[in-house]
Amino acid sequence: MRKRAIVILSGGPDSSTVAYWAKREGYEVHGLTFDYGQRASRAEIDSAKRIAEGLGIPLKIVDLSALKEVYAGATALCDEGMPMPSAFEPSLIVPFRNAVMLSIAVAYAASIGAEAVFYGAQGSDAPFYPDCRREFFEAFERAARLGTGTSIRIEAPFHDMKKSEVIELGAELGVPYGLTWSCYSGGERHCGRCESCLNRKRAFEEAGIEDPVAYEA
Amino acid sequence: MRKRAIVILSGGPDSSTVAYWAKREGYEVHGLTFDYGQRASRAEIDSAKRIAEGLGIPLKIVDLSALKEVYAGATALCDEGMPMPSAFEPSLIVPFRNAVMLSIAVAYAASIGAEAVFYGAQGSDAPFYPDCRREFFEAFERAARLGTGTSIRIEAPFHDMKKSEVIELGAELGVPYGLTWSCYSGGERHCGRCESCLNRKRAFEEAGIEDPVAYEA
Numbered sequence: 001m002r003k004r005a006i007v008i009l010s011g012g013p014d015s016s017t018v019a020y021w022a023k024r025e026g027y028e029v030h031g032l033t034f035d036y037g038q039r040a041s042r043a044e045i046d047s048a049k050r051i052a053e054g055l056g057i058p059l060k061i062v063d064l065s066a067l068k069e070v071y072a073g074a075t076a077l078c079d080e081g082m083p084m085p086s087a088f089e090p091s092l093i094v095p096f097r098n099a100v101m102l103s104i105a106v107a108y109a110a111s112i113g114a115e116a117v118f119y120g121a122q123g124s125d126a127p128f129y130p131d132c133r134r135e136f137f138e139a140f141e142r143a144a145r146l147g148t149g150t151s152i153r154i155e156a157p158f159h160d161m162k163k164s165e166v167i168e169l170g171a172e173l174g175v176p177y178g179l180t181w182s183c184y185s186g187g188e189r190h191c192g193r194c195e196s197c198l199n200r201k202r203a204f205e206e207a208g209i210e211d212p213v214a215y216e217a
Numbered sequence: 218m219r220k221r222a223i224v225i226l227s228g229g230p231d232s233s234t235v236a237y238w239a240k241r242e243g244y245e246v247h248g249l250t251f252d253y254g255q256r257a258s259r260a261e262i263d264s265a266k267r268i269a270e271g272l273g274i275p276l277k278i279v280d281l282s283a284l285k286e287v288y289a290g291a292t293a294l295c296d297e298g299m300p301m302p303s304a305f306e307p308s309l310i311v312p313f314r315n316a317v318m319l320s321i322a323v324a325y326a327a328s329i330g331a332e333a334v335f336y337g338a339q340g341s342d343a344p345f346y347p348d349c350r351r352e353f354f355e356a357f358e359r360a361a362r363l364g365t366g367t368s369i370r371i372e373a374p375f376h377d378m379k380k381s382e383v384i385e386l387g388a389e390l391g392v393p394y395g396l397t398w399s400c401y402s403g404g405e406r407h408c409g410r411c412e413s414c415l416n417r418k419r420a421f422e423e424a425g426i427e428d429p430v431a432y433e434a
Contacts, residue, residue, distance in 0.1 A: 070324055072328070096320055096364050099320040099364050102320075103313055103319075107287055107311075110313060111290070136360060139364075143356035
């Protein structure tokens with residue numbers, strides 16, 4: 001029997017590459033994506049669907065849009081009344097979001113008998129986003145093992161790679177980056193101005209790979 | 218300024234007593250309740266609302282009913298096709314449910330500046346339900362601190378009390394137990410036969426306090 005894993009798939013370049021990587025590693029991959037009331041939910045979920053379809057894996061879409069209220073006033077990613085910054089600011093943090101997603105992923109893993117949860121947290125985000133840090137997900141793994149009585153693993157396989165290195169790996173794996181979505185703003189096209197668009201542009205440039213998405217700016 | 222805390226309030230006797238206790242301890246209490254697709258969601262949320270109203274605290278109700286699908290086939294609490302046991306069986310475990318609730322509670326605490334999350338986990342359930350164990354919630358607290366960069370506390374203040382002792386304390390605090398809901402089955406009245414009804418009956422008997430709810434059996 002093939003080993004089974006959950007991949008938290010937002011439809012962005014990092015998580016899409018994690019999904020391709022996990023399949024190549026021999027896992028039976030189950031994608032999991034969330035509408036947590038983020039501005040870009042429509043575009044992200046649409047991307048996650050297309051990536052899952054292209055990779056030939058099942059995708060479960062979980063409606064957590066009620067979290068919009070939990071996060072009201074706390075983050076620009078969910079509150080359209082807040083300005084969208086072009087560089088890191090605390091208003092870009094969605095507090096404890098990765099834990100919310102990981103906890104549901106662990107619940108799902110326990111339900112379907114998966115041995116691991118993979119997510120796309122990146123070391124380059126770790127100085128700014130505490131729930132992208134290795135010490136966080138290692139502590140969460142411990143809580144997950146104790147809280148389920150299993151030996152489940154929580155891993156961020158690209159944590160120690162640069163974003164440009166993830167893109168290089170993904171290009172080898174055939175990730176269709178034109179289908180991925182990075183922009184926080186939730187328009188029809190990538191805005192090209194938010195922190196996430198700028199990080200994406202920079203990573204493709206550093207990798208020397210052409211970014212196939214169209215930007216407004 | 219009064220210290221602020223989140224109480225995860227299911228509308229059952231334990232969590233209702235936690236809410237009354239936290240208010241007496243001087244906290245500005247914010248209740249948080251979840252529809253996670255459980256059979257008894259209507260009754261539980263109705264109870265949580267009445268308890269919050271009686272105590273004069275705000276209550277946020279978070280719709281996680283999409284979890285019904287995540288938990289399909291995994292637990293009798295969410296899957297009406299599965300038999301409802303009268304004594305502990307693994308099908309009563311909702312995998313990692315307390316972590317899902319705690320992670321959203323921590324997110325909410327970070328959003329509104331609360332210093333603690335209280336939940337009603339009980340040591341007497343700990344042998345059966347791994348996410349009621351002290352080692353679990355202590356590990357989760359560590360993950361929460363690392364994942365938010367705060368010194369948030371996660372506490373189960375009645376973890377070391379018997380359920381009957383919780384009832385005794387609640388009676389002193391004036392908890393209106395007639396408004397609380399324990400039954401897993403989600404009928405019009407408490408079934409009196411499921412594990413949760415039987416635990417409740419036993420606790421009131423041991424405390425020598427009359428249980429004000431009506432049972433079918």
